[in-house]
Amino acid sequence: MPFGNFVLIFFGICGVGFILYYILSVIETPVLRFNESEFTTQIISKTKRLTKKYYPTFWCFNHHLMLLLLMLRESKSKFYPYDKIEHLEMKDGGTTGLAWTGLSTANQRDLSPIIVLFHTISGDEQDVKATVSYLKKTYNWIVVVCIRRGHGNLPLTKPVINTMGSTSDLKEQLIYIKQKFPGKPLFGVGISAGSGLLARYLGESGSKSMFNAAVAVSPAYDIEKAFHRVHPVYSKIMGQRMINYFLKRHYESFARVKGSEELFHIKTLGEFQDKLHTISGHKDKFSYYQNSNPILVADKIKTPLLILNAADDPICVNQNVLENLHWLETLKNTIHVHTKRGSHIAFFEGLFANSWSDRLIGEYFQSILAITKQNAKRSKNF
Template sequence: MIELFDLDSLSTVVVTAIGLLAAYFLNLHSKSVAPLLTYYPSQFNLDVLSNCDLLLKPYVPTFLWGKSGHVQTFLYGKMGRINSPYPLGDRHSFVMEDGATMTFDIFAPISNINKKCVLLVCPGIANSSESLYIRTYIDYAQRMGYMLAVLNHLGAVKSVDLTAPRLYTYGDTEEYAKMVKEVGLLYPDYMFIAVGFSLGANVVIKYFGEDVSRQDGFVGAVSSCQGYDILRLAARHFFHHWKQLRRLYILAMTRHQQGILRRSASSPMNNLLSLYFFDVKALMSATTLHQIDELYSHKRAGFNSCEEYYHWASSCNYIDKVRLPMLLLNAADDPIVPKEVLQVPHRIASEHRNVIFALTAHGGHLGYFEGGLIIPNTVTWLDKVVVAYCDALLHVITLSPPSSSSSSSSTKRPNQADGEDNKSDLNGANHVVTSKEDGNRKDDVIVSDVIGLSDSVV
């Protein structure tokens, strides 16, 4: 009896310990809260937020595992989305000056409402319109009345041959620029909003900052889950750290890129590897993206070092030149994008009158699953909030277009939002007002009092 009692007690202890560990890993104690919002309290920003309820209400992840950034990110990486639809679009192909074949797909609205607006989408690293999370977003946005043009990164679509010895890079905007130009010719009367996911958001912001005239014709932009400063991430060896299991995620991304390189062995890409005497064996044995960049990427892009390559590619070096209304969205539990680089969007939102930085407590990297006890909804909170922000942007600009600080801007598609400052609270949001000195001027920056950012972040 004593032995049986001891065995039962031990079993109880083990089960309890496992349960506590699971609860800790799944972050079950964490509350579902509204995003932390940082923005200058211009009338334009307040009007946008008052028409975008999702940014003011709690994001409620899938109950059992949705508060774990690791599970969110893992499910995004392995499954993309649950029961993802397969929207049908029209593929457009163009041969670039160096012989590379770039493609993008156009998806028409499938709603009775046509908002006369094209969302120009740049997916994440090595992704395309065929990626599951992009497919789900396309389908949802179509049903909300939007037309979409989605860039397919070079090498990302198996059915599209590489016709030049070149793959995508972290900061090359040439293909995105080509898509914008061609869509502008096809739909000259439509409004444009740029949408970028992860590395694609980096490309979008860099595209606007490289040449400010590119912002003409755009209503605004949305950036989701990007890292902003590739050089800083590399310099601090974030991609080599086991903290937040980041090394495992980078290994998976590295293997994906190596798969694309292998797939290109029978294409002109193979000639490139041979011509420049790249160490193919070392390239295929790499375990981090930085190793691939050292062996191949920075050389192919024409730089003397990875440091030069990363500096050129990082959107943080271009974002100050962007005068469009923007939503910058990140998750605090994103295991791939550390909080240290979130100084960039926080500063931009504090200084620009038409930028909102939203930091959610949960969501992981491009996860943002919601609904259900275990099995989430097909459409994610990310899909919804990006469309909701676009809706709010169109609503505010259509009803009361703000004046532009740029004389070259279209009156219908402003670059800089002005308006009388208003510090009134938005319904449903908890705000505190902090002040920052800028010379002799004192500006108020509103930050939602929801999630604390450490001093190392802001």
């Protein structure tokens, strides 16, 4: 047989094998876990993406490739032009921020929602720009990113930082947003570490939460355990990122803070979190986790919540999910969406690697709005 024909046959067999593998092992319908009720049944029936097959991008469905593509896109994409970035002074003298988009085009007087977004562990308003842009362009909603103290270009006016965020800061931010738009419902979206802050707030607030609905993308659940389970390579990279992003950028602010020098010697993300109490305003490790760990209050969440995890996530690993199925399956008005692929907050789909999770977020919130409108109409008739 001519060598050229042999090569063609070889690659043909490889191609067929790849297609079969993709069809049989990659394409799948998400696994849903929920406490069955009229509400969850309505949400699932209206949110079509929950019951349709998820087609991860065929040329980068590997979890490491997805994460690499996500980081490349974030670093190479254009700077997102927010309408307005506000600096807010907190009661203790610290500074947080709000990055707004949609103020000039959305109807500020109707009952369309404001989407409140929470960024990643060492991010800011720019690292969630793809989600912000999608929700703004697709639905013309007002979107605001809550920037945590010490993140982005915010001045560190008080030497206190919590990578996971502070619920006391968040409450002040939400009150400000509500005062600005008193009639609009608030929908929360937490991305990675941002989902930890969102869940902690929802659990602490219970029925008094200011959110009408929320979505948590790639949460870690018990952060005291989860940060020690991050893939070793990513853990070391992220540990160094914490040093560069927080300590070196704000070196003058932390120079006189007792114990802050210890953080310069950490090797992993888990070590950094265990020592974070020295610069987060807590007296010790126990106090830090007691006041920051979302898992301690998760069972008290009352707000309708959609939670999304991928089983192949190398940062918020699948073990975190499996340990928490006992309450995920019973929490009222909560739907857990579990995909086989998706990596960490990437969830790419289709030839051009569009975000499946961004589209799910939009569909879920549309379902919430439709059910709210339907219930309001029903109540009016009675």
